[in-house]
Amino acid sequence: MLQTKIHNLTLKNPVMTASGTFGYGEEFADFIDLNRLGGIIVKGTTGERRQGNPYPRMAETPSGMLNAVGLQNVGVETFCKEVYHRIKDLDTNIIVNVSGSSIEEYCKTAAMIDELDNIPAIELNISCPNVKKGGMGFGTNPDMAAQVVSEVRKIYHKTLIVKLTPNVTSVVEIAKAVEGAGADSVSLINTLLGMAIDVEKQRPYLSTITGGLSGPAVKPVAVRMVWQVAHAVSIPVIGLGGITSAADALEFLMAGAKAVQVGTANFIDPAVTMKIIDGLEDYCKRHRINDINDIIGII
Amino acid sequence: MRKYITDFTIVGKQVYNESYFSLTLQHPDRLPEIAAGQFVEVEVPDNKQVMLRRPISIHDVDIDNNTLTILVQVVGKGTRTLSKLSEGQKLNLVYPLGHGFSLEGTHTLLVGGGAGIAPLLHLSKCLSAKGIRPTILLGGRTAALIPVQKEFEPYGTIGFATEDGSLGEKGLVTQHSLFSADYDHIYTCGPTPMMKAVARYALEKGIECEVSLENMMACGIGACLCCVVDSDEGHKCVCKEGPVFNAKKLTNWIKQ
Ligand SMILES: Cc1cc2nc3c(=O)[nH]c(=O)nc-3n(C[C@H](O)[C@H](O)[C@H](O)COP(=O)(O)OP(=O)(O)OC[C@H]3O[C@@H](n4cnc5c(N)ncnc54)[C@H](O)[C@@H]3O)c2cc1C
Ligand SMILES: Cc1cc2nc3c(=O)[nH]c(=O)nc-3n(C[C@H](O)[C@H](O)[C@H](O)COP(=O)(O)O)c2cc1C
Ligand code: FES
Numbered sequence: 001m002l003q004t005k006i007h008n009l010t011l012k013n014p015v016m017t018a019s020g021t022f023g024y025g026e027e028f029a030d031f032i033d034l035n036r037l038g039g040i041i042v043k044g045t046t047g048e049r050r051q052g053n054p055y056p057r058m059a060e061t062p063s064g065m066l067n068a069v070g071l072q073n074v075g076v077e078t079f080c081k082e083v084y085h086r087i088k089d090l091d092t093n094i095i096v097n098v099s100g101s102s103i104e105e106y107c108k109t110a111a112m113i114d115e116l117d118n119i120p121a122i123e124l125n126i127s128c129p130n131v132k133k134g135g136m137g138f139g140t141n142p143d144m145a146a147q148v149v150s151e152v153r154k155i156y157h158k159t160l161i162v163k164l165t166p167n168v169t170s171v172v173e174i175a176k177a178v179e180g181a182g183a184d185s186v187s188l189i190n191t192l193l194g195m196a197i198d199v200e201k202q203r204p205y206l207s208t209i210t211g212g213l214s215g216p217a218v219k220p221v222a223v224r225m226v227w228q229v230a231h232a233v234s235i236p237v238i239g240l241g242g243i244t245s246a247a248d249a250l251e252f253l254m255a256g257a258k259a260v261q262v263g264t265a266n267f268i269d270p271a272v273t274m275k276i277i278d279g280l281e282d283y284c285k286r287h288r289i290n291d292i293n294d295i296i297g298i299i
Numbered sequence: 300m301r302k303y304i305t306d307f308t309i310v311g312k313q314v315y316n317e318s319y320f321s322l323t324l325q326h327p328d329r330l331p332e333i334a335a336g337q338f339v340e341v342e343v344p345d346n347k348q349v350m351l352r353r354p355i356s357i358h359d360v361d362i363d364n365n366t367l368t369i370l371v372q373v374v375g376k377g378t379r380t381l382s383k384l385s386e387g388q389k390l391n392l393v394y395p396l397g398h399g400f401s402l403e404g405t406h407t408l409l410v411g412g413g414a415g416i417a418p419l420l421h422l423s424k425c426l427s428a429k430g431i432r433p434t435i436l437l438g439g440r441t442a443a444l445i446p447v448q449k450e451f452e453p454y455g456t457i458g459f460a461t462e463d464g465s466l467g468e469k470g471l472v473t474q475h476s477l478f479s480a481d482y483d484h485i486y487t488c489g490p491t492p493m494m495k496a497v498a499r500y501a502l503e504k505g506i507e508c509e510v511s512l513e514n515m516m517a518c519g520i521g522a523c524l525c526c527v528v529d530s531d532e533g534h535k536c537v538c539k540e541g542p543v544f545n546a547k548k549l550t551n552w553i554k555q
Contacts, residue, residue: 023522027539030302031393051534058517058525060351065517069524072534215350267351267518268342270393271304 001284002292004258006236007159007184009093009120011038011259015277018240018263019044019097024083031270036277038259039093041123047105049075059196059205064215065264066194068208071099076109080116088118099125103151110156121159124152127190139165142177153182164188166225175229187238188229189222215264216242223255230256230297246279256297306389310366315446319372320382324390326365333360335422336399336511336543340519342391346380353377354516356418370447372414396519397542400509402426404484407433410472410497412489416447418511422486423454436477442466480504498546498553508546512537528552
């Protein structure tokens with residue numbers, strides 16, 4: 001009833017977890033049955049180990065939070081040698097979020113992940129700035145976005161999902177560019193660039209001054225962007241941004257997403273994904289829907 | 300150690316003054332083992348301004364009655380909402396989180412300040428259960444900011460330090476006559492400048508020292524990497540690898 005497909009991937013249900021909010025899944029094993037998830041997108045992984053940004057890295061804002069973790073991760077080699085072996089036998093789609101600061105770094109990481117049997121897909125996070133080109137974001141320029149995707153496409157043979165940033169004038173333009181460059185799917189949205197100031201201490205809450213906004217506050221923006229992109233491309237769209245309930249997930253599905261990811265809500269309720277899956281089942285029963293695909297993109 | 304997400308019932312509430320209160324929370328059945336220094340992530344009910352859970356130390360555990368107690372200082376919207384709850388209401392916790400104190404040492408000194416006093420009561424009891432009688436030094440700006448005092452009496456020798464002299468000796472905990480090199484292990488929790496001063500002293504004198512950090516947290520379970528401390532081995536999650544750290548691993552942090 002809930003099964004969906006993203007390119008070559010079959011998902012038991014459309015509910016996955018968002019990168020950077022679910023660790024490597026292991027952190028949640030005490031609270032939920034990880035095998036019930038449609039997929040797990042693990043932490044952003046880069047060519048080398050990264051320390052990330054200095055503390056403080058988060059601030060709560062109305063119905064959301066800002067973060068500036070800055071891609072702290074163990075690096076692709078440690079991921080392949082250690083982390084992979086701890087999680088590879090989970091009965092769900094384990095997808096690696098690949099980040100980088102240069103095309104070479106993206107390609108190095110993607111090529112190493114390509115070798116891992118039980119990782120059926122990568123999610124290319126093109127929101128990071130390109131250090132070589134003066135820090136300009138790959139994901140904010142259609143030509144650069146297309147370039148990184150086509151280079152990764154040459155060396156990566158499984159399902160290639162590209163994650164889009166909302167910090168652009170036209171997300172549709174970027175989506176079409178990465179579709180043209182060989183992406184099998186797009187996921188959106190990443191965090192919205194934001195900022196908050198502690199007026200008592202007269203300084204920003206984050207060490208980096210600005211950071212990424214996530215949580216329920218961003219949901220209407222995300223639903224709008226998913227709807228626009230779903231109407232503009234023919235590859236499957238994965239929707240995320242502020243999902244905390246089955247009703248939220250349904251909004252994204254109706255707007256045209258074939259699957260969804262849950263991020264910040266995992267911090268509020270570590271078992272929220274199970275409630276969303278149960279809620280989707282319940283919705284289908286109540287509305288006599290035999291196949292969740294029947295409501296995808298009805299708007 | 301396995302973590303749980305559970306609804307507790309508030310079965311006791313004590314208001315010490317306008318800044319401090321405690322809630323005693325009952326579990327539906329037997330509590331799992333809880334180490335001194337571990338904490339809970341509390342869901343703040345009925346306040347749309349507060350989305351994320353709040354990390355609060357486990358102050359006391361009563362295995363026979365399936366209860367645990369939290370001691371809370373009102374500092375903002377979440378803690379203010381918690382202060383308005385009453386007996387009979389439910390509170391959802393994710394617990395027990397983090398790594399606690401080692402319980403090592405035979406001549407032990409516990410140094411607490413402000414809300415950092417909270418984990419030291421459970422620590423005193425755990426040390427006592429091992430046959431160790433600690434010296435307990437509690438500090439605050441004024442007497443009212445040291446809400447819990449006599450509860451510690453059965454478990455050790457107690458000293459107080461207040462900046463205005465309203466309780467115990469006048470001055471900072473590090474100036475107190477009980478604060479000396481006569482110990483083999485110091486445990487501390489409280490304001491960052493206090494913990495750094497205590498840790499610096501311990502390192503100088505070659506005394507083992509454990510500090511319990513209170514970094515801002517989003518998830519509390521090691522998933523978001525928001526709560527890191529700049530340890531000598533790189534960024535470490537306070538929620539998962541801490542909140543208790545050996546001061547020897549934090550020499551960078553102590554210097555900052
Ligand atoms: C492991 C751990 C154990 C803790 N144990 C206790 C405890 O036993 N008792 C207790 O009273 N408090 C404890 N704290 C601190 C407590 O989590 C914060 O005071 C609380 O989250 C503040 O929430 P609020 O909504 O009231 O404040 P907010 O409205 O979110 O913020 C108000 C102000 O409080 C300050 N603040 C917020 N969070 C923290 C924090 N984590 N540390 C320091 N200052 C903060 C901020 O500077 C802010 O300006 C602990 C924190 C951690 C990480
Ligand atoms: C703490 C934190 C860390 C994140 N890390 C990453 C990351 O490494 N890679 C990535 O593509 N997105 C990352 N994100 C973005 C989320 O995957 C997601 O796109 C965003 O938070 C919106 O979804 P949400 O509102 O459900 O959280 C992170 C978000 C948060 C809150
Ligand atoms: S609070 Fe999320 S990792 Fe520590």
